[in-house]
Amino acid sequence: MQEITLDQVDTSNYDVIIAGGGAGGLLTALALTAEGKRVLVLEKAERLGGVWHSYWVDGYRVDQGLHVITRVTRGAFVRFLKTYLSPPPKFVLHEGWQFRVHDKVGTIPSSIGETLRWPLTGWRGRLGLIRIGAKIKTMKLEEMQKYKDISFLEFMQSEGATNQVMLDVMQSAIYMAAGVPITEASAYEALRTLKDTDKESSKLGSAKRLIMGSGEYDEGYVISGMEELIKRVIETINGDYVLNSPVEHIHEHDGVVTGCSVAGKTLEHNRIVSNIPLWAMPNIIKSENTEVLDFFKRWSNMKPTHGITLWLGLNKIVIGDRKNRVLVHPSPNRWIVSISSFDPSCAPEGKELVAIAMMTIPGKSKDEMIEIMKGNGLEEYHPGILEYAEMEHVQMSYATRAALIPGQTDLDRPGPRTPIKGLYIVGTDTAGSGVGLQQAAQSADGVVKALSEDI
Ligand SMILES: Cc1cc2nc3c(=O)[nH]c(=O)nc-3n(C[C@H](O)[C@H](O)[C@H](O)COP(=O)(O)OP(=O)(O)OC[C@H]3O[C@@H](n4cnc5c(N)ncnc54)[C@H](O)[C@@H]3O)c2cc1C
Numbered sequence: 392m393q394e395i396t397l398d399q400v401d402t403s404n405y406d407v408i409i410a411g412g413g414a415g416g417l418l419t420a421l422a423l424t425a426e427g428k429r430v431l432v433l434e435k436a437e438r439l440g441g442v443w444h445s446y447w448v449d450g451y452r453v454d455q456g457l458h459v460i461t462r463v464t465r466g467a468f469v470r471f472l473k474t475y476l477s478p479p480p481k482f483v484l485h486e487g488w489q490f491r492v493h494d495k496v497g498t499i500p501s502s503i504g505e506t507l508r509w510p511l512t513g514w515r516g517r518l519g520l521i522r523i524g525a526k527i528k529t530m531k532l533e534e535m536q537k538y539k540d541i542s543f544l545e546f547m548q549s550e551g552a553t554n555q556v557m558l559d560v561m562q563s564a565i566y567m568a569a570g571v572p573i574t575e576a577s578a579y580e581a582l583r584t585l586k587d588t589d590k591e592s593s594k595l596g597s598a599k600r601l602i603m604g605s606g607e608y609d610e611g612y613v614i615s616g617m618e619e620l621i622k623r624v625i626e627t628i629n630g631d632y633v634l635n636s637p638v639e640h641i642h643e644h645d646g647v648v649t650g651c652s653v654a655g656k657t658l659e660h661n662r663i664v665s666n667i668p669l670w671a672m673p674n675i676i677k678s679e680n681t682e683v684l685d686f687f688k689r690w691s692n693m694k695p696t697h698g699i700t701l702w703l704g705l706n707k708i709v710i711g712d713r714k715n716r717v718l719v720h721p722s723p724n725r726w727i728v729s730i731s732s733f734d735p736s737c738a739p740e741g742k743e744l745v746a747i748a749m750m751t752i753p754g755k756s757k758d759e760m761i762e763i764m765k766g767n768g769l770e771e772y773h774p775g776i777l778e779y780a781e782m783e784h785v786q787m788s789y790a791t792r793a794a795l796i797p798g799q800t801d802l803d804r805p806g807p808r809t810p811i812k813g814l815y816i817v818g819t820d821t822a823g824s825g826v827g828l829q830q831a832a833q834s835a836d837g838v839v840k841a842l843s844e845d846i
Pocket residue numbers: 410411412413414415416433434435436439440441442443455456457458459460461636637638639666667668671698699700788789790791792817818819820826827828829831
């Protein structure tokens with residue numbers, strides 16, 4: 392794909408216009424390329440990728456957040472990369488998860504025998520874990536769907552699975568997957584993640600291993616980080632892109648899309664894929680049709696997930712392994728990973744890049760959250776580590792555009808089609824199972840199928 396200016400755009404050169412070049416938009420463009428289509432991507436920002444991003448800070452390459460790719464040997468996202476990029480990107484798997492509950496550290500039990508020796512709980516907790524694990528393992532997708540409108544905690548309580556340590560560990564795991572605590576996460580989405588029903592959608596597969604047991608860790612980092620991956624995706628796509636070009640309006644006439652306007656200029660086209668967040672769409676859609684207006688209004692208030700990541704460049708290697716550490720107590724929701732242990736190219740030689748991530752805590756300022764992460768997060772695990780920090784960098788952003796809560800599950804979210812013929816929607820607030828990049832890839836898959844049926 393080539394960068395062009397708005398003045399150079401001739402819409403007759405493109406099969407599809409893509410409004411917004413985030414993961415959903417770019418993956419759609421990648422798949423359309425393979426079908427021989429040519430696209431025009433209109434991007435509001437000064438770069439492509441949206442929250443799928445990485446960049447350099449003082450000699451360290453940081454991703455936008457902890458981009459642990461789940462399902463690196465299978466899954467919609469990796470399937471896209473393997474199908475459409477040649478050679479396919481290389482991933483480094485991690486060595487396992489460690490959950491810390493106060494001063495006890497438990498790896499993930501990989502068998503019933505290990506669960507029975509699990510150091511994080513006493514006997515009652517271990518037996519409870521085996522019982523609920525067996526229940527979930529044998530549950531069919533249709534049964535899980537019955538729980539879409541209750542929280543995961545309500546589900547666990549209805550099953551008598553109330554051991555506090557077990558719930559706290561689940562809380563930490565589900566937090567990372569659904570972006571909300573187990574009091575809010577849809578039981579269906581949590582169960583689906585735990586059981587990995589569609590074999591490709593779950594974010595924190597370790598949560599599954601926690602109760603099911605499995606020796607495999609199908610999660611890891613892509614060599615060269617997101618920067619290289621996005622670059623390769625952009626290079627492979629057939630078409631053009633225009634940066635700094637917010638789509639102001641998408642126009643409709645008689646129920647059919649007619650084009651969009653950017654910087655006051657109208658670009659006529661009858662196929663548009665919008666990767667613009669649904670929360671912005673009521674102001675983007677130009678229509679007199681109440682069905683259309685109601686559709687976009689209805690989906691404009693979805694609750695997103697928000698993450699904060701603290702990056703530390705250490706002047707020596709302190710952690711040095713590929714384990715993912717989740718802090719359960721003294722306070723849940725903390726995740727510590729030595730990123731340079733996966734791919735040393737992200738740090739200067741002999742140095743280490745460490746990331747600490749969590750979902751943002753409502754009511755706390757950025758500085759307060761950083762103190763929490765440094766204090767009872769990092770230093771509890773690695774006392775004195777901050778003395779080695781020569782680079783400190785903080786990021787805050789939405790991570791996905793729809794938290795997996797009742798009313799926003801993949802059974803509820805809209806797409807790929809809209810009430811406007813020729814207008815499709817893609818992104819992490821639209822139809823497509825999974826979380827994050829898997830979710831973006833699943834939704835792109837849906838759009839590409841719909842387009843090929845309609846064209
Ligand atoms: C901190 C963090 C950690 C993450 N970790 C992981 C992880 O470990 N594993 C994983 O799978 N996923 C992870 N993700 C999630 C994943 O990166 C995102 O969910 C995904 O990239 C979002 O894709 P999207 O299609 O919803 O697009 P978005 O990123 O929301 O992109 C939308 C694009 O549209 C553009 N746009 C908006 N309005 C307009 C307009 N009017 N005109 C033109 N363009 C417009 C935006 O600028 C943007 O480029 C993480 C994300 C973050 C932030």
